[in-house]
Amino acid sequence: MNNLDTALLNLLIKDGRASFADIARQLNISRTHARDRVQAMIESGLIEQFTAVINPEKLGKTVSSFIDLKVAPNAIEDIAEDLASKPEVVSLYIMTDLQSLHIHTLTDSTETFHAFVSTHLFSNPQILSVASSSLLKRVKHRRGGARL
Template sequence: MNKLDSALLAILIKDARASFADIARQLDISRAHARTRVQALVESGVIEQFSAVVNPEKLGKVVSTFIDLKVTPARLEPIANELANCPEVVSLYIMSDLQSLHIHTLTDSYETFDAFVRQRIFNRPEILFVDCKTLMSRVKNRRGGARL
């Protein structure tokens, strides 16, 4: 990665639909060179995919909740896989202590969220601890870029 690649990535993070001509104009390079650099970034795995960023509120998903679970280590992966398949779960991470899951859910109402936790989380002996917080406001959010 060099400065040109970093600048190119910044353009694509803002607008993954930017044409090679637009990229070339912004970076003062040829369209062919822009295409070659993008293809190289894709082939090297730096760019994993081009995708749309969807506004969940426009889809009626207005309740954004973050859940931290402590799980019996032997059941960590099965529970992670089960929850990851739920439509309410938009992201799920296994944390470094190897007993915690960090989960982000989007639902259309508190009632829908309540039904999700009652069905999937409550009354499960392998789930040892639950911490749950609902988003009040976004100050900064990631629209593309590193998944770290």
């Protein structure tokens, strides 16, 4: 990846719907060259998908919570897959200690969040501990993905 590719990716991160003509103008390259570079990044797997960034508050999802779980190591994959399938779970990560999950949830109320943890976390004997915090204020976030 070179400087042009990095600049091109940063433009796409900011606006995934930017036309090749707009990208070409901003980078001072031809539209064809812009299209070819994007296509090459798609084919190589560098660009996995183009997606929309949704404002959860506009959907009524105002409670953003972060959960750290300690789980029985032999159950971590199954628990991770099960929780990842829940609509409340926005992101889920298996951590390097191989017994921890870090989860971000979005719900419409604290009552809905409580119902989620009661149903899916507290009732599972393979989950050894639960710690959670809710978002107070968003200061910096990576809307649209990481910057390169």
